[in-house]
Amino acid sequence: MxxxxxxxxxxxxxxxxxxxxxxxxxxxxxxxxxxxxxxxxxxxxxxxxxxxxxxxxxxxxxxxxxxxxxxxxxxxxxxxxxxxxxxxxxxxxxxxxxxxxxxxxxxxxxxxxxxxxxxxxxxPLNALTAVQALDLLELTEGQSLLVAGAAGAVGGFAVQLAASRGVLVTGLARARDEEFVRSLGAAEFTTAGVARGFDAVLDTAVLGETALEWVRDGGAYVGVRPGAHPGSVRGVRTASVSVEADGARLAELAGLVDEGVLTxxxxxxxxxxxxxxxxxxxxxxxxxxxxxxxx
CATH class of the missing domain: 3.90.180.10 (Medium-chain alcohol dehydrogenases, catalytic domain)
Structure with missing residues (x-):
């Protein structure tokens, strides 16, 4: 072969x-x-x-x-x-x-x-990364999430998954991607100048400490480069996702594709x-x- x-x-x-x-x-x-x-x-x-x-x-x-x-x-x-x-x-x-x-x-x-x-x-890779990152953030319905890199592969899945769970999602991406990111379920969109106050940030754009500053005191930050997340400040819980193969979880994600939740x-x-x-x-x-x- x-x-x-x-x-x-x-x-x-x-x-x-x-x-x-x-x-x-x-x-x-x-x-x-x-x-x-x-x-x-x-x-x-x-x-x-x-x-x-x-x-x-x-x-x-x-x-x-x-x-x-x-x-x-x-x-x-x-x-x-x-x-x-x-x-x-x-x-x-x-x-x-x-x-x-x-x-x-x-x-x-x-x-x-x-x-x-x-x-x-x-x-498989990008959707499992997104859902496992959201698991680490432990968000509940009504909480706020900023997805940095919301137009990317992992970010796009994260926006859709979080929005489907009732999380209030703000997407950070380039201005040209606003319509697309909103179509994924983001309630708000921004290109820069984000103020502190989000319950959590999922940093798929690998912004590091810059993105950490947007999390409220006591909130949560997750990055996508294993082991490369910034240290905790202001009581913010920080971590990075290291994707794992998981057929059962992948089956759930495939089901969400068939339901029209994931694009x-x-x-x-x-x-x-x-x-x-x-x-x-x-x-x-x-x-x-x-x-x-x-x-």
């Missing part, structure tokens, strides 16, 4: 598509024939050596949508099931940017029924052979929605 790997850290040209032996699923694992796999900023970080792993082939890709192709003993799935999954890991040997991928059975969920595989592939955005699609071009496009910036690889 073909798989995208990094052998030498560098720019988009460092990504190679190579032949690899078809992986076999062990106990409580499933093999998925990949129909689509999203490209995320974390893949650029892996390619650039930000997370280490030198000296071996490193597989790329966390998101996958496709069809169960083979199952190991004790798997919860059947051959032919249409599924989505998060394949967690920064320096794994094989990622989802491949023709086939093997993942833990507990990381898999039934794919949304109302969208195609290309759109479904944009769900999936695809910017462009690329063949697996054009993966280097996809990396270059994402690196340019200005992408609204996810770039998706189709083997």
């Amino acid at each position: 073909r798989v995208a790997v990094v052998r030498t850290f560098g720019g988009p040209e460092a990504v190679e598509v190579v032949e690899h032996e078809l992986p076999e699923p062990g106990a409580r694992r499933v093999r998925i024939k990949v129909a689509a796999a999203a490209l995320n900023p974390v893949d650029l970080g892996v390619r650039g050596g930000f997370f280490g792993g030198a000296g071996k082939d490193i597989g790329l890709g966390w998101d996958v949508a496709g069809t169960v192709d083979a199952v190991g003993a004790g798997s919860l799935w059947n051959v032919g099931d249409q599924v989505v999954a998060l394949y967690h890991g920064l320096t794994k040997d094989l990622g989802t940017h491949a023709e086939y991928v093997v993942v833990d059975t507990d990381a898999v969920a039934k794919a949304p029924a109302t969208v195609d595989a290309i759109h479904a592939a944009t769900l 999936l955005r695809v910017a462009e699609t690329y063949t697996l052979d054009a993966v280097a071009k996809a990396h270059a496009r994402l690196e340019e910036g200005g992408v609204r929605g996810r770039l998706v690889l189709v083997p």
Whole structure:
């Protein structure tokens, strides 16, 4: 099978598509024939050596949508099931940017029924990050939340999820994104000049201490770079989300797609052979929605 790997850290040209032996699923694992796999900023970080792993082939890709192709003993799935999954890991040997991928059975969920595989592939990493970040914030109905980076992939999911729970969401993004962010459910919108007073801030824009200043005394702040959140001040509880694979939670999110609560955005699609071009496009910036690889 073909798989995208990094052998030498560098720019988009460092990504190679190579032949690899078809992986076999062990106990409580499933093999998925990949129909689509999203490209995320974390893949650029892996390619650039930000997370280490030198000296071996490193597989790329966390998101996958496709069809169960083979199952190991004790798997919860059947051959032919249409599924989505998060394949967690920064320096794994094989990622989802491949023709086939093997993942833990507990990381898999039934794919949304109302969208195609290309759109479904944009769900796992970013939606799980958003919902797990909201779990850390522990907001209740009627409380206020500022989402910094509200037009981005994680931020957009967070706006929709929080608004659906009755949280009063303010979206922080560029002026050109106001209509879109409000369409996701944000009650208010801002581009800058935020005053202190929010019950919580979800900082998907990685603003750090600047965003922390917008939280009221005793509120909560969550960032999206594991371990890189600012320290507590004024009694503000601070943390950062480190996404975990969770098939049961992913199934809930897929259900919200089918209910129309969550919107999936695809910017462009690329063949697996054009993966280097996809990396270059994402690196340019200005992408609204996810770039998706189709083997």
